[in-house]
Amino acid sequence: MQVVFENVTKEFSSRGKTVKAVNGLSLSIKSGTLFGFLGPSGCGKSTSLFMISGIHDLTSGHILFDNKDVSNLAPEKRGVGMVFQNYALYPHLSVRENIEFPLVNSTILSKQLKRQAKELQIKFMDLVDSKVKEVAKVVEITEYLYRKPSELSGGQQQRVAIARALVKEPSILLLDEPLSNLDARLRVQTRDEIRRIQRETGITTVFVTHDQEEALNICDEIAILDNGTLQQVGQPQQVYDRPCNIFVAKFLGSFPINILNSSVKDGNVCIGTMKVGRTTAPDGGYRIGIRPENLLPDDDGNLRLTLTSGLRHGGIETVEGTTSDGQRVRFVKNPSMYDIRFGASISLRCKKDSLILFNDNGETMDQC
Amino acid sequence: MLKKRDYKAYIYLLPAFFLMAVFIMYPVISTFITSFKEGYRFLTDSFVRFSFENYTGILEDETFHRALINTTFIAFICVPFSMLTALIVALLLNSIKKLKGLFMTLFYLPQVTNIIAAGMVFALIFNNNFGLMNLFLGLFGVDPVQWISGVGIAASGELYNQSYMRCLFVLFVYSTWSGLSLKVVLFLGGLQNIRKDYYQVARLDGTSRWKTLKRITLPLLSPTTFYVFITAVITAFKAYSSVVALFTSTYGPAGDNTKMMITIVGYIIDSLGSYLTAGAVSTASAAAVILMTIIMILTALQFKVSKRWVHYK
Numbered sequence: 001m002q003v004v005f006e007n008v009t010k011e012f013s014s015r016g017k018t019v020k021a022v023n024g025l026s027l028s029i030k031s032g033t034l035f036g037f038l039g040p041s042g043c044g045k046s047t048s049l050f051m052i053s054g055i056h057d058l059t060s061g062h063i064l065f066d067n068k069d070v071s072n073l074a075p076e077k078r079g080v081g082m083v084f085q086n087y088a089l090y091p092h093l094s095v096r097e098n099i100e101f102p103l104v105n106s107t108i109l110s111k112q113l114k115r116q117a118k119e120l121q122i123k124f125m126d127l128v129d130s131k132v133k134e135v136a137k138v139v140e141i142t143e144y145l146y147r148k149p150s151e152l153s154g155g156q157q158q159r160v161a162i163a164r165a166l167v168k169e170p171s172i173l174l175l176d177e178p179l180s181n182l183d184a185r186l187r188v189q190t191r192d193e194i195r196r197i198q199r200e201t202g203i204t205t206v207f208v209t210h211d212q213e214e215a216l217n218i219c220d221e222i223a224i225l226d227n228g229t230l231q232q233v234g235q236p237q238q239v240y241d242r243p244c245n246i247f248v249a250k251f252l253g254s255f256p257i258n259i260l261n262s263s264v265k266d267g268n269v270c271i272g273t274m275k276v277g278r279t280t281a282p283d284g285g286y287r288i289g290i291r292p293e294n295l296l297p298d299d300d301g302n303l304r305l306t307l308t309s310g311l312r313h314g315g316i317e318t319v320e321g322t323t324s325d326g327q328r329v330r331f332v333k334n335p336s337m338y339d340i341r342f343g344a345s346i347s348l349r350c351k352k353d354s355l356i357l358f359n360d361n362g363e364t365m366d367q368c
Numbered sequence: 369m370l371k372k373r374d375y376k377a378y379i380y381l382l383p384a385f386f387l388m389a390v391f392i393m394y395p396v397i398s399t400f401i402t403s404f405k406e407g408y409r410f411l412t413d414s415f416v417r418f419s420f421e422n423y424t425g426i427l428e429d430e431t432f433h434r435a436l437i438n439t440t441f442i443a444f445i446c447v448p449f450s451m452l453t454a455l456i457v458a459l460l461l462n463s464i465k466k467l468k469g470l471f472m473t474l475f476y477l478p479q480v481t482n483i484i485a486a487g488m489v490f491a492l493i494f495n496n497n498f499g500l501m502n503l504f505l506g507l508f509g510v511d512p513v514q515w516i517s518g519v520g521i522a523a524s525g526e527l528y529n530q531s532y533m534r535c536l537f538v539l540f541v542y543s544t545w546s547g548l549s550l551k552v553v554l555f556l557g558g559l560q561n562i563r564k565d566y567y568q569v570a571r572l573d574g575t576s577r578w579k580t581l582k583r584i585t586l587p588l589l590s591p592t593t594f595y596v597f598i599t600a601v602i603t604a605f606k607a608y609s610s611v612v613a614l615f616t617s618t619y620g621p622a623g624d625n626t627k628m629m630i631t632i633v634g635y636i637i638d639s640l641g642s643y644l645t646a647g648a649v650s651t652a653s654a655a656a657v658i659l660m661t662i663i664m665i666l667t668a669l670q671f672k673v674s675k676r677w678v679h680y681k
Contacts, residue, residue, distance in 0.1 A: 055568050076574030088565035092587040092679035102573035105583060109574060168573065 001066050001171040001204050003029040003052060008061035010047050010228075021047040023228040025061070029206060029221070034198045036219035036236075037208045040251070044228040045208045049174050052206060054078050065171070076108065081165030082174040086181065087157045089149040095160050096145040099132045102168045109168060135167045138197060155186045162197065173198070175207040179214060191218055212252045216240060224248050246289065246362035255292040255318055260327050262288045262357075269355060269368065272325035274302050277355045281366045287358045292318055294354035295331035301349035305329055307342050321346065396660075399653045408650035410643045415650070422647065422654035431627050432655065435635040438611070441536060442631070443604035446543035451596060453544060454551030459581075461552070462559045472556070479549040487613020490542045491516065516615065518623030528628075531621060535614075535629050542614055547603070551596050558592030559585070590678040598670055605663050608633035632659045 010022040022044040029035045037045035050056040051063060054075030062071045070078055089098050103109055110124075117127040136142045139159040149157055158178060165173055178194065179187045195218040198205045209215050215222045216236040223233040224247075232244045243249035249257050262271045263285050269277040271288075295303065305321030310333070317333040319340055331348060333340065340346075357365040402408060403422055405415035426432045461471055478486065493500045494515035502512040514531075515538055521528040562585065570580045586593075611619055611629045620628035630638070632655060639652035 053572055055571065075572050080572065082569070082572050084565045084569065086563070086565060088563065088569045090566060090584060090588075092590075101570075101583075102575075105570075105576075105579045106574040107576050164569075 002031045004064040006062040009059045011059045020228050027233050032202050033220040034205045036215040036222040038215040038222050039225035043225040049208050053080050053082050079170050080172045081170035083161045083165050085177040087161040099164045099167050100128050103128045135163045139163045154182050173203050173205045246358045249289045257289045257291050258329050260288050276302050277368045279366045279368045289356040292330045293332045294351040295348045298349040301347040303348040402650050403653035403657045405650045407646045409646050410649045422650045435630045435632045439631045442607050443601050447600045447604050450544040450547040454548050457552050458555035475552045476549050483609050484613045491614050494538045516621045518621035554596050558589045562588045587679050594674050594678045607631045
């Protein structure tokens with residue numbers, strides 16, 4: 001199901017103060033894709049998700065499901081399944097009872113299923129049971145069906161929560177920070193699991209995270225929010241390579257992007273006296289962004305650094321150096337490079353099309 | 369052998385242990401022994417012999433039967449009703465936003481009111497001649513009810529029973545009201561401990577309010593319910609000041625000399641009051657032992673049954 005935000009604003013007010021959690025959000029989520037809302041804490045990403053579910057109502061604007069306005073539709077009538085950050089599994093019910101909860105207790109759904117069971121001439125509970133088993137198989141928790149949630153690991157609980165959301169056969173699956181409570185290894189595993197389940201079921205999935213790596217890894221498209229305002233939306237690689245502003249550029253990337261002061265003169269981008277690229281932008285002062293992995297050692301390179309320190313990230317090593325005008329630059333060390341001596345000089349060149357020029361407002365002016 | 373740091377812990381515990389030994393353990397043991405002393409004289413500390421006479425005497429005493437019935441009435445009629453009322457009030461309080469603080473204060477007021485004073489106010493409310501209850505009923509054309517009245521009951525068993533029923537009703541209203549405040553606060557605390565996202569999930573699933581209450585709220589509230597029930601039943605078995613406040617130290621309406629509304633604790637205190645009489649103190653001891661046994665059996669029973677309906681996280 002396609003989900004469209006049309007100029008959606010959400011305000012929260014408490015004690016006379018009004019806070020705009022989401023401000024004029026407009027975007028479209030394609031049917032059958034995995035879509036990620038990404039941003040720092042308090043950027044409005046969870047609020048956006050809760051507005052899709054209907055738990056939060058809109059202050060203004062519209063949300064459309066397949067061109068049908070659902071802005072004022074009650075949550076239970078929207079047909080969405082949601083997985084909460086803390087999973088919200090009922091602690092007093094077994095895994096099986098948790099998963100069948102929506103089927104048995106939902107007023108609308110249980111009526112539908114009872115009718116269906118009558119047509120198929122089977123018992124209602126048998127139909128429920130087969131549905132529970134089917135979804136348990138998809139998320140691979142069949143062997144834990146009779147355990148209590150407290151007897152499961154975080155990752156298993158997560159999968160039970162997904163199963164409970166999926167058993168209703170929702171048209172949209174919403175995941176609120178689904179991985180934030182898991183340890184690092186499990187996070188990667190569960191991340192792939194979510195991708196697999198999404199592919200297998202083909203369900204439109206919206207996913208909220210503050211972890212850029214997660215979003216870049218599994219999403220078909222991502223939207224980056226800051227302070228309730230949409231910054232950029234697009235395919236992860238495209239957003240990563242071509243950020244629309246300095247916030248997006250800084251927010252994405254496992255190694256923080258280098259932001260340097262530079263000037264443009266006669267089409268040359270200069271850091272100090274070093275000419276590092278050509279641009280069509282008018283003359284003046286700019287900030288430029290260059291990702292550490294886009295700096296390549298090259299004896300003819302124009303960017304000369306005095307090396308100061310190195311940092312290991314497991315198999316990858318980054319090295320920091322300073323330019324002649326004292327700006328610090330970090331780059332990823334090529335595995336074929338010799339060991340580095342601090343205090344020595346190195347020449348680097350920027351990969352083509354990887355130098356991003358930002359104006360005073362932080363907007364991207366040119367990329368070269 | 370004790371390790372060195374264990375000694376320290378025991379030394380720290382010693383003062384508390386000493387106080388417990390003097391004021392709790394010794395009295396309990398002493399009471400238990402005294403309860404078997406036949407014809408015990410308190411002043412001379414003398415008795416005829418050890419026997420079950422005190423117990424058989426109590427079990428044949430009609431006043432004790434009354435005490436047992438009245439106490440059971442408070443514990444198993446008033447307490448459940450008071451709990452149900454408290455639960456409903458707490459659920460309502462939990463679902464409102466405006467004026468919540470005001471209502472919480474109002475419901476907590478009985479807790480900070482002196483129980484004797486409040487009881488006397490209730491006695492006035494149910495006053496036969498100028499009570500608010502009769503005034504209120506009068507608005508609907510109901511003749512004044514002799515709520516707390518023992519006129520002519522000595523002569524007629526029927527009148528006695530009618531008077532008893534009315535007194536039970538007054539006691540019922542008073543116990544429900546006075547026990548409400550603490551229960552509401554405890555239930556409210558329990559309700560606020562239930563995470564919000566459980567309700568959000570249930571709402572997304574289209575679970576009706578009634579089913580949400582039945583399948584989520586009540587099970588998750590069960591540890592609180594269990595705690596409230598146990599403490600309330602124990603408190604109910606210790607009821608004394610409420611009946612004295614409502615019915616004075618004769619435990620009944622004016623004109624009654626059967627101690628119609630006496631409780632077990634009332635019975636114990638009455639026996640102790642005539643300590644100069646041979647056997648009075650030992651009778652009180654036996655009644656206290658019976659009370660303790662009842663409370664212990666009930667609590668053990670509750671814990672056993674609770675495993676089936678209390679869900680701890």
